[in-house]
Amino acid sequence: MARFNFEGKPPLEKQEVICPLTLTQNVIAGRWKVIILWHLSQRTIRFNEFQRCLPGISKGILTRQLRELEDDGMVHREVYKEVPPKVEYSLTELGKRFIPILDAMEVWGKEFMEIKLVEHNYYISK
Amino acid sequence: MARFNFEGKPPLEKQEVICPLTLTQNVIAGRWKVIILWHLSQRTIRFNEFQRCLPGISKGILTRQLRELEDDGMVHREVYKEVPPKVEYSLTELGKRFIPILDAMEVWGKEFMEIKLVEHNYYISK
DNA sequence: CGGTATCCGGCTAGATACTG
DNA sequence: CAGTATCTAGCCGGATACCG
Numbered sequence: 123m124a125r126f127n128f129e130g131k132p133p134l135e136k137q138e139v140i141c142p143l144t145l146t147q148n149v150i151a152g153r154w155k156v157i158i159l160w161h162l163s164q165r166t167i168r169f170n171e172f173q174r175c176l177p178g179i180s181k182g183i184l185t186r187q188l189r190e191l192e193d194d195g196m197v198h199r200e201v202y203k204e205v206p207p208k209v210e211y212s213l214t215e216l217g218k219r220f221i222p223i224l225d226a227m228e229v230w231g232k233e234f235m236e237i238k239l240v241e242h243n244y245y246i247s248k
Numbered sequence: 249m250a251r252f253n254f255e256g257k258p259p260l261e262k263q264e265v266i267c268p269l270t271l272t273q274n275v276i277a278g279r280w281k282v283i284i285l286w287h288l289s290q291r292t293i294r295f296n297e298f299q300r301c302l303p304g305i306s307k308g309i310l311t312r313q314l315r316e317l318e319d320d321g322m323v324h325r326e327v328y329k330e331v332p333p334k335v336e337y338s339l340t341e342l343g344k345r346f347i348p349i350l351d352a353m354e355v356w357g358k359e360f361m362e363i364k365l366v367e368h369n370y371y372i373s374k
Numbered sequence: 375c376g377g378t379a380t381c382c383g384g385c386t387a388g389a390t391a392c393t394g
Numbered sequence: 395c396a397g398t399a400t401c402t403a404g405c406c407g408g409a410t411a412c413c414g
Contacts, residue, residue, distance in 0.1 A: 142357025143350065147282045149360065153387060156273045169396050183387055185397065195363065206395045207394085219359060223352040224269065230346055231268025234275065237321065237342060279407060295376050309407055311377065332375045333414085 146223070149194050154179060154187045156227070159213070162197065163221050166212040196220065272349075275320050280305060280313045282353070285339070288323065289347050292338045322346065 150156050154176055161167055161175050172184055188211060191197040196217040202208040213220075276282055280302055287293055287301050298310055314337060317323040322343040328334040339346075 140361065141283065142354045142361060143282050143286055144357075145360060146353040146357040147276075150273075151277075156269055157267065160269055178388090180388055180390090181397065182389080182399085186386090195360075201396095204395095207397080209396060216360065216363060220356055223349065223356055226349040226352050227272040228268045230349055231270075231272040233345060234271060234321075234342065235266065235268060304408090306408055306410090307377065308379085308409080312407090327376095330375095333377080335376060 149191075149196065152187050152190065154183070155191060156224070158187060158191065159196065159217065159220060160224050160228075162211060162213045162217065163224060166210050168211070169209050172211070191217075275317075275322065278313050278316065280309070281317060282350070284313060284317065285322065285343065285346060286350050286354075288337060288339045288343065289350060292336050295335050295337070298337070317343075 150159070157176065158172070161172070167175065169184070169188075172188075173179060173181070176184065188197060188199070192199050195214055198212050198214050198217075200210045200212065202210070276285070283302065284298070287298070293301065295310070295314075298314075299305060299307070302310065314323060314325070318325050321340055324338050324340050324343075326336045326338065328336070
C-alpha cells in the first residue's frame, strides 16, 4: 500500500486530508487480498494451504500479497522453528475488525449475482 | 469489470463457481470507483462537478470509470437534451444497496488511520 | 459541457528457476 | 515447507488533442 506513506513523518498540518474510504480501498487493492482476508476470517492458514485455497496463485505473488497485508497490520505471521518449516497466518485485531466489510461485500455480491443471472435469463435455485 | 463475462451465456453448470466477494471486488476495482460511489451516495452529480470533486482526474479516465459502473448497473446516466449539454449521474437501486459497504469501509478506514497515527506518535484530536 | 481517440509509462500479476 | 530472485506481459491510469 504505497500510497499511504508515513515514513517521512511530516507534520500533521501539512498532511493532505486523507480519505478513510480511499485508505481502505488502498489496503485491499490487490488481486487476492479480499479473498485472502476472507479465508483468514474462517481459520488460521498455512502458506501451502493458501496455494490450494487460491487456485492458480504463484508462490511469489502469494508471498507479496501476504507481506503487504502484514505490513498494513491486517495479518499476523507466526513462524514455528521446526523442520520442515511451518508458518501460520491469522488475522490481527485490526484484521478482525475488517470482517463486517467482508460480510457486507458478500451480501451485496450475492444480490448482484442474482440480478445479473435474472438479466441473462438464468434460473436461480433458491 | 472484464473478469465477469456473461456474454457467451454458457450453461450455468459449466460456469465456474463465482465468489460473491471476488465479484464485488471486481466491480469496485478501479482507482476512482469507490470515491465516485460515495459522492453519488450524497447527491446527484454532473460530469464537470465530478472533475472538481476528484482532483486530478482526467475526462478520459472519469468517463471510463463512470461507464464501467454504469455497465455494471451501479450508476444511472441521465442525459438532458439541452444546449449546453447536461448529464446527471446518480445511483441505481443496486448502487444504493452498496452504501452499507461504503459505510463499513469508512468506519474501518478511520480506525485504521487512528492506529497508524498512534503508531507514528501523532497526537489525535478527539 | 461532456465527452472521444490515441498514445504512453508504470505498476503488478504471473511465470520460472533456485534455496534454506 | 516456505519461501526469494528475476524477468516479462498486459492492463490501466494518465496526458493530450480533438469534437458535437
